[in-house]
Amino acid sequence: MNVNVADGTANAARPFGWYRSLGRKGRRAFLGAFGGYGLDSFDYQTLPFGLAAITAYFGITSGEAGLLSTVTLVVSAIGGVGAGVLADRIGRVRTLQLTIAMYTIFTVLCGFAPNFETLLIFRGLQGLGFGGEWAVGAALVAEYCSAKYRGRTVAFVQSAWAVGWGLLVLVYTVLFSVLDQAIAWRVLFWVGVIPALLVLWVRRSVEDAPEAAARRVSAKVKGSLAGIFRPKLLRTTVFAALLATGVQGGYYTLFTWMPKYLQSSRGLSVVNTGGYFALLIPGAFIGYVCGGYLTDLLGRKKTFLLFSVVSALLIVLFVQLPYGANGLMLLISFPLGFSTSAIFSGFGAYLAELYPTELRATGQGFTYNFGRAVGAAFPAVVGFLGAGGAIVLGAVGYAIAAAALLGLPETRGKELVEVPS
Numbered sequence: 001m002n003v004n005v006a007d008g009t010a011n012a013a014r015p016f017g018w019y020r021s022l023g024r025k026g027r028r029a030f031l032g033a034f035g036g037y038g039l040d041s042f043d044y045q046t047l048p049f050g051l052a053a054i055t056a057y058f059g060i061t062s063g064e065a066g067l068l069s070t071v072t073l074v075v076s077a078i079g080g081v082g083a084g085v086l087a088d089r090i091g092r093v094r095t096l097q098l099t100i101a102m103y104t105i106f107t108v109l110c111g112f113a114p115n116f117e118t119l120l121i122f123r124g125l126q127g128l129g130f131g132g133e134w135a136v137g138a139a140l141v142a143e144y145c146s147a148k149y150r151g152r153t154v155a156f157v158q159s160a161w162a163v164g165w166g167l168l169v170l171v172y173t174v175l176f177s178v179l180d181q182a183i184a185w186r187v188l189f190w191v192g193v194i195p196a197l198l199v200l201w202v203r204r205s206v207e208d209a210p211e212a213a214a215r216r217v218s219a220k221v222k223g224s225l226a227g228i229f230r231p232k233l234l235r236t237t238v239f240a241a242l243l244a245t246g247v248q249g250g251y252y253t254l255f256t257w258m259p260k261y262l263q264s265s266r267g268l269s270v271v272n273t274g275g276y277f278a279l280l281i282p283g284a285f286i287g288y289v290c291g292g293y294l295t296d297l298l299g300r301k302k303t304f305l306l307f308s309v310v311s312a313l314l315i316v317l318f319v320q321l322p323y324g325a326n327g328l329m330l331l332i333s334f335p336l337g338f339s340t341s342a343i344f345s346g347f348g349a350y351l352a353e354l355y356p357t358e359l360r361a362t363g364q365g366f367t368y369n370f371g372r373a374v375g376a377a378f379p380a381v382v383g384f385l386g387a388g389g390a391i392v393l394g395a396v397g398y399a400i401a402a403a404a405l406l407g408l409p410e411t412r413g414k415e416l417v418e419v420p421s
Contacts, residue, residue, distance in 0.1 A: 017149070018145075018149035018152050018153045018156075019153070019156075021145075021146060021149055022144050022145065022153070023144070025144070025206075025207060025209075025210075026141075026144030026145075026209070028205050028206045028207075029093075029140050029141055029144050029206050029207075029209070030141055030144070030153070030156070030157065031206075032093075032096070032137075032140075032205075032206040033096075033137035033138070033140055033141050033157045033160075034156070034157050034160045035160070036096060036099075036100055036133050036137055036160075037133060037134060037137055037157055037158070037160040037161060037164070038160035038161070038163045038164035038167075039100065039104075039164060039192075039196060040100075040103065040130055040133045040134065040161070040164065041160065041161040041162070041163070041164030041165045041168070042164035042165070042167055042168045042192060043103055043104070043107040043126065043130065043164075043192045044072075044130055045164070045165050045168040045169075046107065046110070046168065046188050046189050046192060047068060047069065047072065047110075047123060048069070048255060049168060049169070049172045049188065050172075050184075050185035050188050050189070051065055051068070051069075052181075053176070053181035053182070053184060053185040054068075054119070054185050056181070057181075057182055057185065058115065058116040058119070060116050064116065066381075067120070068119065068120060068123055069252070069376070070376045070377065071120055071123060071124045071127070072123050072124060072126065072127040072130070072376075073127065073248075073252060073372050073373060073375065073376030074124075074127070074373045074376050075124040075125070075127035075128055075131070076127035076128065076130045076131030076132075076369065076372055076373075077131055077369035077370060077372045077373030077376070078127075078128065078131065078369075078373075079099070079102070079127055079128035079129060079130065079131035079132045079369075080131030080132050080134070080135055080365045080366075080368060080369030080372065081131075081225070081362075081365050081366050081369050081370070082128075082132065082365075083095050083098075083099055083131065083132025083133075083135065083136050083361075083365055084132070084135050084136065084139075084223075084361040084362045084363070084364055084365015084366060084369075085223040085224070085225060085361075085362050085365065086098075086132075086223065087135075087136045087139060087223070087361035087362075087365070088216060088222045088223030088224075088358060088359060088360065088361045088362050089222060089223035091208050091213065091216075092136050092137075092139055092140035092143075092208045092361065093140065093206050093207055093208055095132065095136045095361075096133065096136050096137060096140070096206075097200070098129075098132075099128075099129040099130075099131075099132035099133045099136065100129065100133060100196060100200065101129070101196075101200075102125070102126075102128050102129030102132075103126050103127075103128070103129030103130045103133070104129070104192065104193055104196035105129075106122050106123070106125040106126035106128075106129070107126050107189055107192035107193070108189060108190055108192060108193045109122045109125075109126075110122045110123055110126065110189040111185075111186040111187065111188070111189030111190040112186070131369050131372065132365070134348075134368065135351075135361060135364040135365040135368050135369065136361055136365070137157060138154055138157065138158075138347070138348035138351070138352065138364060139352055139360050139361040139364055140206075140208065140209070141153060141154055141157050141348070142154055142348060142349060142352035142353075142360075142416060143208070143209035143211075143212035143352075143357075143360075143416055144209045145349075145416075146415075147412075147413050147414055147415050147416075148296070148413075149296070150296070150349045150352075150353075150416075151292050151293070151294075151295035151296035151300070151345070151346065151349045151412070152289075152292035152293050152295075152296055153292070153349075154292065154345075154348030154349045154352070155288055155289060155291055155292020155293070155295065155345035155346075155348070155349075156288070156289060156292060157348060158288045158291075158292070158341075158344055158345050158347070158348060159285050159288035159289050159292075159345075161284070161288065161341070161344075162281050162282075162284040162285035162288055162337075162341060163285065165281055165284065166281045166282075166285070168188075169278075169281060171188065171191055172188060175187050175188055175191075212357055212416070215357040215358065216357055216358050219357070219358030221358060221359075222358040222359070223358075223359075223361075223362055224359065224362065225362060225366065227358075227359045227362065228355065228359055228362055228363045228366060233355070233359070233363070235407060236354050236355075236363075236408065236409075237363065237366065237367060238407070239404050239405075239406075239407030239408045240351060240354060240363075240367040240404075240408060241366070241367040241370040241371055242371075242400065242401075242403075242404035242407075243304065243367075243371070243401050243404035243405065243408065244347070244367050244368045244369075244370065244371025244372070244375075245370065245371035245374045245375050245397070245400060245401075245404075246308070246371070246375075246397045246398060246399070246400030246401030246402070246403075246404060247304075247308070247343055247344065247347075247371065247375075247397065247398070247401045248371045248372050248375035248397070249371075249374070249375030249377070249378040249394065249396070249397030249400070250311060250312070250315070250340070250375075250378070250394040250395065250396075250397030250398045250401070251340055251344070251375075251394070251397075252372075252375055252376065252378060253375075253378040253393055253394035253397065254315055254336075254340065254394045255340075279330060279333040279334045279337070280333040280334065280336060280337035281337060282334070282337070283333065283334035283335060283336065283337030283338040283341070284337035284338065284340070284341035285341075286338055287337060287338035287339060287340070287341035287342035287345070288341050288342065288344065288345050289345075290338070290342055290345075291303060291307065291341070291342030291343065291344070291345030291346065292345040292346075292349075294306075294342070294345075295345060295346040295349060295350070295412070296412065299410050299412045300346050300349070300350040300353075300410060300411055300412055301405050301408065301410050303342075303343075303345075303346050304343060304346055304350075304401065304402075304405055305402055305405055307339050307340075307342050307343035308343060308398040308399070308401045308402040309398070309402065310335075310339040311336075311339045311340045311343060311395075311398050312394075312395035312398040312399060313395075314332060314335060314336045314339055314340075315336070315340075315392060315394050315395045315398075316392050316395050317332060318332050318336055319392055320392075343398075343401075347368060348364075349411075350411060351363065351364040351367060351368060352364060352416060353411035353414045353416065354408075354409075354411060357416065360416075375397065378393055378394060378397060381393060
């Protein structure tokens with residue numbers, strides 16, 4: 001049964017029946033989570049797009065530049081695990097407010113960094129908030145959804161990543177076209193404060209799903225890392241973490257180095273680089289949305305497997321095209337964005353369905369962010385080996401993800417909350 005309204009046939013026949021089915025409180029939760037994740041994306045992408053300018057400004061090596069990304073992802077994993085535990089103890093919405101404040105403050109401070117070492121510290125601290133937002137927001141929205149609509153609903157939250165990413169590309173293109181790159185990268189970080197004000201306002205109207213909150217409060221054990229490693233959940237936790245490692249290792253390898261690869265290895269200008277992302281990002285948005293529908297239609301595991309295979313093949317093809325085949329690279333950008341984003345659509349629903357209410361955010365926070373931390377090693381390796389053919393290492397990540405599915409159950413159709421007795 002839906003947490004707040006029945007899942008009626010009238011809603012099922014409508015294109016956005018999933019949204020209507022959430023009810024007033026659920027729709028507010030959805031909008032809050034959507035806005036927060038979009039801002040999360042906007043703030044995260046400031047580093048990849050400013051990386052070439054930052055490298056030149058501080059005179060750092062490619063390995064040190066890769067370290068900036070790796071530190072962000074490793075610290076974000078710590079933040080994500082901590083936020084998951086906290087959300088199971090003090091609630092989803094309160095934890096979301098803390099995470100958004102954290103990553104907004106330190107994104108802005110990155111723009112004031114006087115040297116590489118300070119930037120590394122600020123970027124790492126930004127990761128504390130960046131890592132916590134997704135798992136907590138996904139748990140919040142998932143608990144308002146019926147099983148029938150959960151995959152597509154949480155996938156629409158995931159699609160906010162592409163929205164924030166697209167806004168960042170627009171800001172990046174304008175700033176780096178009109179300003180000297182020595183100051184443009186700083187302004188790029190400073191702009192990260194603007195959307196935070198709106199999201200903080202939205203979240204003042206959001207509350208936890210009532211039945212899930214009651215279940216969480218009444219639980220004897222909640223927000224416990226030890227709890228997700230109990231014998232009953234150990235296998236789930238290990239293989240879910242492996243799945244997250246593979247998917248994020250592949251994704252962050254590709255998109256951390258994509259802007260620099262297009263400029264340095266392919267000789268593209270800032271404007272032409274933006275052109276590639278003009279196809280890549282719409283593909284990502286459509287991928288997030290379609291991936292959500294497919295998880296409800298095909299099931300969670302089949303959808304993960306499908307996009308693991310397709311993503312690996314497209315990455316290899318993208319970086320192996322001969323120099324000068326920019327037209328073909330442009331054509332591949334759309335399906336590449338589609339497949340590497342569609343695979344993420346299943347995470348919010350799938351991880352929520354693998355864990356009980358009192359350990360849900362903890363389980364999601366740990367497995368997703370463990371994957372982020374280990375997957376963070378992939379971009380660093382590329383930084384030392386070079387951003388061309390080494391990006392193919394990302395394909396290895398998707399192979400790991402496909403293998404992890406062998407140890408996980410199918411959860412499509414599972415209800416999350418029962419009314420406490």
